[in-house]
Amino acid sequence: MGVASLADLFSLSGKVALVTGARTGLGRGCAEALAAAGADILGAGPRPMPETEAAVTGMGRRFTYLPVDLADRAAARRLATEAVAVHGRVDVLVNNSGIIRRADLSDYTDEDWDAVTTVNLDSLFVLSQGIATHMREAGIAGRIVNIASLLAVQGGIRVVAYTAAKHAVAGVTKAMANELAPHGITVNAIAPGYMDTDNTAALRADPARTRQIMDRVPVGRWGLPSDLATAVVFLAAPASGFVTGVLLPVDGGWLAR
Numbered sequence: 001m002g003v004a005s006l007a008d009l010f011s012l013s014g015k016v017a018l019v020t021g022a023r024t025g026l027g028r029g030c031a032e033a034l035a036a037a038g039a040d041i042l043g044a045g046p047r048p049m050p051e052t053e054a055a056v057t058g059m060g061r062r063f064t065y066l067p068v069d070l071a072d073r074a075a076a077r078r079l080a081t082e083a084v085a086v087h088g089r090v091d092v093l094v095n096n097s098g099i100i101r102r103a104d105l106s107d108y109t110d111e112d113w114d115a116v117t118t119v120n121l122d123s124l125f126v127l128s129q130g131i132a133t134h135m136r137e138a139g140i141a142g143r144i145v146n147i148a149s150l151l152a153v154q155g156g157i158r159v160v161a162y163t164a165a166k167h168a169v170a171g172v173t174k175a176m177a178n179e180l181a182p183h184g185i186t187v188n189a190i191a192p193g194y195m196d197t198d199n200t201a202a203l204r205a206d207p208a209r210t211r212q213i214m215d216r217v218p219v220g221r222w223g224l225p226s227d228l229a230t231a232v233v234f235l236a237a238p239a240s241g242f243v244t245g246v247l248l249p250v251d252g253g254w255l256a257r
Helices: 003-009 025-036 050-058 073-087 110-138 160-183 198-204 207-216 225-236
Strands: 016-020 040-045 063-067 092-095 143-147 186-192 247-250
Touching: 016 025, 016 073, 025 040, 025 050, 025 092, 025 143, 025 225, 040 050, 040 073, 050 063, 063 073, 073 110, 092 110, 092 225, 110 143, 110 160, 143 160, 143 225, 160 186, 186 225, 198 207, 225 247
Parallel strands: 016 040, 016 092, 040 063, 092 143, 143 186, 186 247
Antiparallel strands: none
8 A cells, every 4th residue: 555545545535514613622633634635624612723723724624604503402403404515515413512511420410411321412412413404315434433431332421421422423424334334324423531621620629639630541642633643534534434333432542440
């Protein structure tokens, strides 16, 4: 295999990628990585994302912001149609948006349960359903990448709804992968470890909890959004055409400990 052919396997030139929650953190990191590989980016979320737009356009790629509140399943369904309308196609979907609510089991409210499961699971499914239908009907060998969590395989503490949703994301990933594979569409998930993002702000502000976590991470640090770059590009690129239904940990070795 020559260098040129290897480059082609990881190229997203001419592709359009839809990334939810692309304003900050892991979503922004994914959007920038996909743009660096050649993709034009559709960034979806409740607030504008000028920093992400500047980074993407600075690479010579197109960027379009699509406002959406993924706490509303109907809005997620509309987003699929709106995203396809921008360039006439979506080749890559990265379901990154997520929220977390922490409380003891006995204090966990219906409101928190519904909010977390709607954003992390229901809207992910609805959006994937719409984009997958577009890919299948357009004959696109598409890629769907779900951002899961270590809590797709572990229980966590004080995050029962988040854990339930992320376990379900792992299952939905496998089920969609089985059904879409005959159409050339792959569906995979990434399980980030303890990352330096808004969702871990409370943990990082607690010195004792931070020490407990770092003592178990073999590489000895919090993960960065850039640590997901190679994983998301691989799962979005032609190179991963024979990889589907996978939950890929990017965790600094946490699960190996």
